[in-house]
């Protein structure tokens with residue numbers, strides 16, 4: 001199985017697909033955000049260093065993230081594929097990442113870009129409905145996962161709740177910032193012929209089928 005790294009604007013479904021790939025194919029999910037929290041919690045020397053930096057309000061340096069990631073990747077069985085989530089975000093981090101992988105004899109695998117336009121992403125965020133009882137998710141704006149009866153769970157027949165995490169303005173800012181930040185690495189992977197562009201505006205099943213083609 002190929003290792004993968006996701007490039008995914010907000011609401012592109014990265015969380016959903018990471019979960020599916022983990023469950024179905026036994027991938028390990030590596031998120032640098034989670035790793036930082038784990039290191040701090042476990043109170044290792046590295047964790048103490050991170051905790052000091054964070055409590056002083058500074059950003060954790062690329063070098064520290066690199067050390068932390070190397071430590072984590074070293075513990076993995078070489079035959080276990082992994083999903084890299086939230087990293088690398090800059091060209092500097094791409095170089096760091098390539099160095100770690102080379103050192104450990106690991107392969108970068110496929111860079112999978114889950115493409116979603118801002119309008120569709122916004123509909124996903126603003127149209128989200130959830131059943132309070134069975135937790136099933138619906139959407140009233142995207143045209144996918146519409147409840148059969150407006151605002152009513154198909155299974156439980158009770159009223160759905162709207163859980164809007166973002167305002168339109170906040171989403172637009174998050175989206176634009178992400179696209180601006182990641183443009184150089186999208187170009188980089190493209191130039192290396194290693195950018196898999198997947199239409200992530202479709203229903204989850206169709207997108208998952210496209211992703212699956214690149215795992216093996």
Ligand SMILES: [Zn+2]
Nearest residue numbers: 131134153156
């Ligand atoms: Zn329900």
